[in-house]
Amino acid sequence: MNKKQPLQIIHIPPNPPVPPTLQPTVNVYASLIEPRHANTLIRWLNQIAPLQNLHHLKRIHKRNLEGGKPELSVILCLASESETQSNSMPPDVQEIVNSYNLTPFITKVSKYAALSKEEWQEQCKLWPTSYHPPTYNIDGITGFSEEDAKSVFSFMKSTVELAKSGDHLVVNAAIIVDPLVRQIIASACDEVCSWHMQSNKAKTEACYFKQLEAFTAHADANRIARDISLLSNGSSNNLQKCCTAVSCLNPWLWAQKLMHRSPSYWHPLRHAAIVAIEASAARDRHLFPGSGHNGNSYEIDCTHSSSSVSPAKRQRINLANVKNGGEHDAHTEGSNSIVRPYLCTGYDIYLAWEPCTMCAMALVHQRIRRIFYAFPNTEAGALGSVHRLQGEKSLNHHYAVFRVVLPEEEELK
Amino acid sequence: MESDSLAYMELAIHQAKLALESLEVPVGCVFIKDGKVIASGRNRTTETRNATRHAEMEAIDILMEKWQRDGLSKSEVAENFSKCILYVTCEPCIMCAAALSILGIKEVYYGCANEKFGGCGSILSLHSSYSETLISGEVPQRKGFKCTGGLMTSEAVSLFRTFYEQGNPNAPKPHRPLVQKEVE
Ligand SMILES: [Zn+2]
Ligand SMILES: [Zn+2]
Numbered sequence: 298m299n300k301k302q303p304l305q306i307i308h309i310p311p312n313p314p315v316p317p318t319l320q321p322t323v324n325v326y327a328s329l330i331e332p333r334h335a336n337t338l339i340r341w342l343n344q345i346a347p348l349q350n351l352h353h354l355k356r357i358h359k360r361n362l363e364g365g366k367p368e369l370s371v372i373l374c375l376a377s378e379s380e381t382q383s384n385s386m387p388p389d390v391q392e393i394v395n396s397y398n399l400t401p402f403i404t405k406v407s408k409y410a411a412l413s414k415e416e417w418q419e420q421c422k423l424w425p426t427s428y429h430p431p432t433y434n435i436d437g438i439t440g441f442s443e444e445d446a447k448s449v450f451s452f453m454k455s456t457v458e459l460a461k462s463g464d465h466l467v468v469n470a471a472i473i474v475d476p477l478v479r480q481i482i483a484s485a486c487d488e489v490c491s492w493h494m495q496s497n498k499a500k501t502e503a504c505y506f507k508q509l510e511a512f513t514a515h516a517d518a519n520r521i522a523r524d525i526s527l528l529s530n531g532s533s534n535n536l537q538k539c540c541t542a543v544s545c546l547n548p549w550l551w552a553q554k555l556m557h558r559s560p561s562y563w564h565p566l567r568h569a570a571i572v573a574i575e576a577s578a579a580r581d582r583h584l585f586p587g588s589g590h591n592g593n594s595y596e597i598d599c600t601h602s603s604s605s606v607s608p609a610k611r612q613r614i615n616l617a618n619v620k621n622g623g624e625h626d627a628h629t630e631g632s633n634s635i636v637r638p639y640l641c642t643g644y645d646i647y648l649a650w651e652p653c654t655m656c657a658m659a660l661v662h663q664r665i666r667r668i669f670y671a672f673p674n675t676e677a678g679a680l681g682s683v684h685r686l687q688g689e690k691s692l693n694h695h696y697a698v699f700r701v702v703l704p705e706e707e708e709l710k
Numbered sequence: 711m712e713s714d715s716l717a718y719m720e721l722a723i724h725q726a727k728l729a730l731e732s733l734e735v736p737v738g739c740v741f742i743k744d745g746k747v748i749a750s751g752r753n754r755t756t757e758t759r760n761a762t763r764h765a766e767m768e769a770i771d772i773l774m775e776k777w778q779r780d781g782l783s784k785s786e787v788a789e790n791f792s793k794c795i796l797y798v799t800c801e802p803c804i805m806c807a808a809a810l811s812i813l814g815i816k817e818v819y820y821g822c823a824n825e826k827f828g829g830c831g832s833i834l835s836l837h838s839s840y841s842e843t844l845i846s847g848e849v850p851q852r853k854g855f856k857c858t859g860g861l862m863t864s865e866a867v868s869l870f871r872t873f874y875e876q877g878n879p880n881a882p883k884p885h886r887p888l889v890q891k892e893v894e
Contacts, residue, residue: 548812549852552788563784564774566809571762578760640761654836655812658805658829662761677852684834686804691826691833 304450305702306441306669309681311688311695314415321408322423323351324376326386327358328399332369338397339371345389346374353410355425372424376403448479449669452647453701457671459486460649466490466542471573472647473665482644483576487544488567489551544568545653546674570648570656574663577641585637640664651678651700657686660696667697715819718742718797719862722821725752725765726799726869732757736869739765739798741773743790749773766798766806770813791815799866801859804829807836810855817856821866830857 330338339356348354358370373394377385386394386401394401406424411417417428441449452474459470468487475482544567551565638644641663648670652660657679660668668680668687675682680698687698718740725738729752737753751769755761777787791813796802799821802810807829810818823832830837837857 548808549814551812552784552814562778564771565787565812566767566770574762575760578758581759640759653808654829654834655805655808658803658808658827659762662755662803662805664761689833693826 304446304704306446306449307700307702308414309687309698309700310413310415311685312412312416313681313685313688314413314419320416320420322405323408324378324403325406325424326373326376326390326401327370327404327424328373328394328401329368329370330397330399332367334397335369335371338393341393342371342373342390345393346387348372348375351375351406351408353426353428354406355427358425372406373399373401445476448476449699449701450703452645453669453671453703456484456647457649457703459484460543462486469543469545469569469652470649471569473573473577473641474645474647475643476645476667477643482641483573483580485569485572485576487542487569488563488572489544489565490542490563543650545570545648545650545656546677548653548655548677566655568653568656570646570652571659573646574641574659577644577663581637581640642666645669647701650674651680651682653677654679654684654686657684661686661692661694664694665696667699669699669701671701671703673700714745715797715861718747718795719799719819719821721747721750722797722799723862723865723869725750726866729753729765730869730873736873737765737798737800739769739796741769742795742797743793748794749776762805764803764806766796766802766809769796770809788814795819797861799862799869800824801828801830801832803827804834804836807834811836811853814853815855818858819861820857820859821861822863822870823859831859 335357342356348356354372356372358372360368360370362368374386374390393399404424407420407426411420411426411428414428417426420426452472456470456472459472461467462470468489470484470486472484473482474480548565548568551563641660643666645667646660646665646669648656648668650672651670651674652668653674654677657668670680673682677683679686681687686692687695721740722738725740726736727738729738730736732752732754734753734756739751740747741749749769749772751765751767751772753765754763754768757763773790774787777790782790792815794815795817796810796815797819801820801822801824802818803824804827818830818837820830825832827833829835837855
């Protein structure tokens with residue numbers, strides 16, 4: 298029977314969550330305590346055995362026993378890492394142990410503060426820690442409003458439909474969206490197998506104007522849910538059979554003779570995301586002719602002393618611009634006027650499949666703000682599967698990545 | 711041949727200079743096949759407002775267009791790329807390195823390293839093949855390519871420096887639509 302699977306939006310963090318057994322740990326002495334002693338003990342312990350460099354650890358671990366009775370344990374002090382050496386408790390702490398009749402035991406706790414919510418959840422399986430989310434604030438990481446989630450599902454549904462809209466092959470599809478006005482900026486499918494070189498320019502110059510506004514913002518939840526389940530019941534088998542044609546899943550496949558013959562032009566690098574970026578750039582040029590941003594998509598930073606002319610290896614070339622901070626603010630200036638963002642700053646992209654390395658990096662270059670994809674790409678995906686570009690610290694731009702789980706998606710596999 | 715390599719890199723540097731003259735970040739490249747220059751490219755990200763239009767992508771598109779006009783099949787195109795050597799003034803970024811791997815290029819020479827975005831050793835190493843672990847029947851797998859840096863590094867870097875020292879003084883003051891807020 299069909300188990301109704303809820304729609305889900307899952308954040309794919311910059312760092313892969315590390316299970317508690319693999320996160321670095323340290324040994325501490327801990328002990329069960331009487332709840333009524335908790336405040337006094339914590340005050341004492343914080344004085345005589347402060348947890349230096351371990352401020353992410355909670356001193357007290359509270360568990361609720363059956364019947365709602367709380368059980369408290371406390372971290373007494375650091376313990377030796379070697380199992381044999383046992384008498385390492387400082388005298389002050391030993392005194393507390395004696396006077397409160399505690400029975401210390403050694404336990405492992407996380408050594409470092411969690412870098413992501415996922416990691417934090419793993420840590421708390423050992424011993425509770427506190428977690429401070431990164432300072433950047435991208436809507437959605439801490440949850441989507443119902444309205445936003447509706448919009449996300451609606452755009453994703455359109456993207457998956459677009460992916461199946463070709464003649465007989467399923468391809469990757471991409472839709473670039475301005476989330477503030479819920480407007481489609483550009484949409485594209487893979488053009489690896491067929492690329493109409495002659496008409497292509499005209500096509501991209503014209504198509505993006507027919508904004509498909511109608512089907513986005515105002516669709517009601519029931520209709521979306523129904524459409525999505527139709528989608529997955531009806532055609533999911535096709536989706537599975539033909540996805541060898543999806544560019545990003547195996548980008549190296551293009552040269553294979555097995556691929557169907559194409560009478561038109563083709564291009565091994567015209568993955569959906571690349572084509573969509575091209576269309577959004579064409580739109581930009583069309584809507585704002587002659588208004589060049591003086592920002593460049595490259596930036597070099599010659600960090601060594603300016604007097605040096607040597608061809609030092611320390612030359613650093615940062616292929617991008619850092620001046621993108623303010624552009625997004627322009628969006629908030631009334632949504633009726635068309636505001637030109639710098640590249641795709643502030644825009645989201647929806648992809649049927651997790652993008653390959655080439656596409657994922659292209660989206661870094663073009664400053665996409667959030668990426669939503671429906672299906673993971675275990676062989677070649679660059680947003681968590683094979684690489685994880687959203688976590689590459691050296692890059693000058695980082696997008697947030699989400700996987701959108703459509704209902705009954707399992708059937709696609 | 712070392713001297714040949716330098717001559718080809720000169721041509722790539724020349725492309726980078728053309729980019730600089732167009733107020734683009736100065737990166738240039740040439741593709742060599744059978745000892746002949748078959749395509750060249752320069753960075754056009756500002757002009758196109760498409761930040762993926764790196765020199766390598768420009769040159770690749772020229773080749774794709776040309777070979778298809780000549781009626782080459784997919785396997786012939788693949789074979790051609792497998793004989794190509796790329797000379798580029800700056801280490802290919804992650805995107806371009808991935809693209810070069812997809813195309814199955816033979817070899818890459820570059821000038822300066824790209825410590826923020828480099829896909830040929832600086833950040834990722836997309837040029838090194840891991841096919842031995844991934845061979846699975848007939849499905850083609852990721853391809854590596856030989857990659858050598860450090861060719862005419864100082865020339866490549868001095869172009870970058872010129873670009874940033876001039877700070878784009880010649881950038882035309884464009885008319886901007888009134889609705890656009892100046893945000894910089
Ligand atoms: Zn791709
Ligand atoms: Zn590049």
